[in-house]
Amino acid sequence: EGGGCGVLYRKKMANFEVILAALLSPDNTTRSQAEEEFGKIPVSVKLPNLVTMLRTHGASDEVRTMAAVLLRRIFLQLEYKDLEEEVDRGVLQRCREELLMAIQAEEHNSIRRKICDATAELARSSIDDDNQNHWPEVLQFLLQCCNVAHPRLFQSALYMISVVPGIFGVQLDYCLDTLKQLLVQALSCNDLEVSFEAFKAICSFLVFMESNPVKNRFADALPLMLQVLHKNLELHSDESLLKSFIDLSEHCPKFLRNQLDTIVDLMLNMMATVEAEDLWKQLSLEVIVTIAENAPAMMRKQHRFLPKIVTKCLQFMLEVEDDPDWLTADVINDDEDLEGNSITGETSLDRLANALGGRAILPHIISSVPQLLQSMDWHCRHAALMAISAVGEGCEKEMTPILGDVVNAVLPFCHDQHHRVRYAACNALGQMANDFAPGLQKKQHDKIIPALLMVLDDFQTPRVQAHAGAALVNFCEQCPKSILLDYLEVIVAKLENVFRVKLDELLQKGTKLVLEQIVTTTATVADTVEENFVAYYDRFMPRLKYIMANAITKDYRLLRGKTIECISLIGLAVGQEKFMQDAQEVMDLLLKVQLQQGEMEADDPQISYMISAWARMCKIIGSGFVQYLPVVMGPLLQAASIKPEIVILDSADAEQQYSEEDGWEFVTLADQVSYVCAYVCMWTRGYRHVWV
Numbered sequence: 001e002g003g004g005c006g007v008l009y010r011k012k013m014a015n016f017e018v019i020l021a022a023l024l025s026p027d028n029t030t031r032s033q034a035e036e037e038f039g040k041i042p043v044s045v046k047l048p049n050l051v052t053m054l055r056t057h058g059a060s061d062e063v064r065t066m067a068a069v070l071l072r073r074i075f076l077q078l079e080y081k082d083l084e085e086e087v088d089r090g091v092l093q094r095c096r097e098e099l100l101m102a103i104q105a106e107e108h109n110s111i112r113r114k115i116c117d118a119t120a121e122l123a124r125s126s127i128d129d130d131n132q133n134h135w136p137e138v139l140q141f142l143l144q145c146c147n148v149a150h151p152r153l154f155q156s157a158l159y160m161i162s163v164v165p166g167i168f169g170v171q172l173d174y175c176l177d178t179l180k181q182l183l184v185q186a187l188s189c190n191d192l193e194v195s196f197e198a199f200k201a202i203c204s205f206l207v208f209m210e211s212n213p214v215k216n217r218f219a220d221a222l223p224l225m226l227q228v229l230h231k232n233l234e235l236h237s238d239e240s241l242l243k244s245f246i247d248l249s250e251h252c253p254k255f256l257r258n259q260l261d262t263i264v265d266l267m268l269n270m271m272a273t274v275e276a277e278d279l280w281k282q283l284s285l286e287v288i289v290t291i292a293e294n295a296p297a298m299m300r301k302q303h304r305f306l307p308k309i310v311t312k313c314l315q316f317m318l319e320v321e322d323d324p325d326w327l328t329a330d331v332i333n334d335d336e337d338l339e340g341n342s343i344t345g346e347t348s349l350d351r352l353a354n355a356l357g358g359r360a361i362l363p364h365i366i367s368s369v370p371q372l373l374q375s376m377d378w379h380c381r382h383a384a385l386m387a388i389s390a391v392g393e394g395c396e397k398e399m400t401p402i403l404g405d406v407v408n409a410v411l412p413f414c415h416d417q418h419h420r421v422r423y424a425a426c427n428a429l430g431q432m433a434n435d436f437a438p439g440l441q442k443k444q445h446d447k448i449i450p451a452l453l454m455v456l457d458d459f460q461t462p463r464v465q466a467h468a469g470a471a472l473v474n475f476c477e478q479c480p481k482s483i484l485l486d487y488l489e490v491i492v493a494k495l496e497n498v499f500r501v502k503l504d505e506l507l508q509k510g511t512k513l514v515l516e517q518i519v520t521t522t523a524t525v526a527d528t529v530e531e532n533f534v535a536y537y538d539r540f541m542p543r544l545k546y547i548m549a550n551a552i553t554k555d556y557r558l559l560r561g562k563t564i565e566c567i568s569l570i571g572l573a574v575g576q577e578k579f580m581q582d583a584q585e586v587m588d589l590l591l592k593v594q595l596q597q598g599e600m601e602a603d604d605p606q607i608s609y610m611i612s613a614w615a616r617m618c619k620i621i622g623s624g625f626v627q628y629l630p631v632v633m634g635p636l637l638q639a640a641s642i643k644p645e646i647v648i649l650d651s652a653d654a655e656q657q658y659s660e661e662d663g664w665e666f667v668t669l670a671d672q673v674s675y676v677c678a679y680v681c682m683w684t685r686g687y688r689h690v691w692v
Helices: 004-024 028-041 043-054 061-076 079-085 089-105 109-125 136-145 149-161 171-187 194-208 212-216 217-237 239-253 253-271 278-294 296-300 306-317 326-329 343-354 358-373 377-391 394-416 417-433 439-455 462-477 481-485 488-509 515-549 555-574 576-595 604-642 651-659 672-686
Strands: none
Touching: 004 028, 004 043, 004 061, 043 061, 043 089, 061 079, 061 109, 079 109, 089 109, 089 136, 089 149, 089 194, 089 576, 109 149, 136 149, 136 171, 136 576, 149 417, 171 194, 171 217, 194 239, 212 394, 217 253, 217 343, 239 253, 239 278, 253 278, 253 296, 253 306, 253 481, 253 515, 278 306, 278 343, 296 488, 306 343, 306 358, 306 377, 326 462, 343 358, 343 377, 343 417, 343 515, 358 377, 358 394, 394 417, 394 439, 417 462, 439 462, 439 481, 439 488, 462 488, 462 515, 481 515, 488 515, 515 555, 515 576, 555 576, 555 604, 576 604
C-alpha cells in the first residue's frame, strides 16, 4: 500500500509540475488554462506542493523559480489571521521548516534569493496585530546565519531583513543589540557581497523604524556605511545601494546630519567620474536633491557645496542631443528624454529651487546663466534658458523684482539660429507666464505676445512653432481679459493663418503636431476673451467641424479630441445665440463619436474630451439637452462606475513589495473615473432643471 501511495504522490507532483511549466508558456491559451487549474487548488495543497517543487532538483530551474515566485505571491496576500484560518497548522509548520532548509541547501543564487523572498513574506504573515512573530524559528535562523564563516547564508539573512525589516516584531526589543552588532560586523566583512547586503539591510531597517532612539543607536555605524558605499561607487558594482541610500535620505535625513559634508562630497565626486555610467551619476544627484527636499535647513547650510551642486545640474543639462528625429517628430512621446542626464539636471534644479528657495539658489543661477547665454555653443544657451524655466517657481519671490530683466534676457533667443535654443526660449516664456501670473502678463505683455507670435511664423521648424503655441496658452490662460483684448485681432489673424496652412498640410502630408496645438491655443484664447470671440467665430468653426467629421482614424484621435474640446469651449465663450446655428450639427457629430465609444480603446484620449464636452454642451443648450440624455448618460455612468481589478499601491512601496518577476504589472492610472464623477456631480448640482 505504501508503494501505491508513493506512486500516486509522484504522479500528483508530476501533474503539478506540468501546471507550473504551463504557467510559463508563451501561448496565452495554455497559460490561461494553467492559471485556471492552479486557481482551483486549495491553499493548503498549493503550499506544500510548491515547497516540494522548489526543492525538487530534477525539475527545471524555471519551474523551481516559478514555485518560489508563486509561494511569495500567496504569502503576500495572507495576513496572520488568514494564515491561521486557511492553512492547516501541520502543513504550515512543514512548509516553514522546508523553506529554512531550502535556503541552506540551494546552490543556485537566483533561486535562493527567490526562496528568501518567499520566506520573508511568510515571516511577515506570521506577525499578528500585536506585532508578535509566531515563527520564532525564523528569527533564530536569521541570527544564526549572520556568521562571516558562512557568507552565502549571511548574505541571505541580510537580504531577508532588507525585504521585511519588521520581521522581528516585538521580539526586536530583546535582540536589538545583537542585531546591531551583527549588522555592523557584516559591514566590515571582507566579502563585498555581504557588506553590500548589510548596507541595504541597515537602510531598510532604519527606514522602517519609527523610533528615533532606535535610529540613534545606529548613528555610530554611519561612517562605516559610507565606507561601504564609497567602495561600491568605486567599483560601480550594484546601483541598488544608492537606491537604498536615497530611500534612507528621504525618510531619515537627520540620521545623516553629522556626515552630510562627507555624503555631498562623495556624491559630487561620483558625478564627476568620467567613466561612470549615467545612471550612477543621476542616482548620486538624486541623493543630494532628496536630502534637500526632506531636510532643507540642513542643506542650506552647505554653503561650500551649493555652487557646485547647481553647477553640476547645469553640466547635466548641457548633455542634450541634437537628434534629427526630435526636429521632425509629429508625435511627442511623454517619456521623451525622461532618463537622460539633461532632464535629470533640469528636474533636479527645479526641485532644489522649490526645496531651498531663491535665497539659496538664485545667486548661483545669476552667476552662471549670463555666461552660458553668451556662449557660441548652443548647448550652453539651451541649458541657460531651461534653467530659467526650472527655477522660476522656487525663486518666485526673489525673481519678481528682476523679472523684466529676465524677460529681456530671454527674448533675443526667440530668433536664435539654433532650433533647440528657440524652443527653450519659448519654454522659458511659457513657464514664467505660469509661475509669475498674472503679474508677468500685466507688465510684460507688450514684449512677450509679439515675440511668441513671431515664432508662430516658424513654419520651417514645426516643433518650435508648436511650442510657441503652447507658451501662448500659458500666457493667455491667466492673462487679464482686458489686456488680451488689445491683441485679439493680431492673435486671431496669426492663429487663423497657421490653422489654414496646417490643415492643408494635414490633408497633403498627414502631419498634425502644430495643428493639434493651434486648436488648443484657439480654444484658450476663446475661453479667455469669452463673448468677444463672437466676431471670429465663423473664421474657425467650419474648419473645426471639418476636422471633427473627418479625423476618424486612430492616428488622429488626439487631434479629434482637442477639436471637440475647442468647439465646446468656443460655444461656451460665444453663448447660445451664436452657437445655436451649429449646435445641431455639432451634437450630431458628438453623438456619432459617442456611439463609437464602445469600440474605443481604454487609453483613447477622445473619451475624456467627450466627457468634458458633454458638460459644456449641457450648459450651453440648457433644457434642450434633455433629448440627448438617454444617449449620453448610459456610457457616462458606466465610465463612472468602472471597477478595475487592481491593487492600488503607494509608488514608494510598489517596486519594493511587488516585482514584475512575480507577475505584477505596474501602470499609472488615468484620472478618468474621478474626472467623470466630477462632471456628473457638476451636472446634478448646476442643471437640476434639465432632469425634471
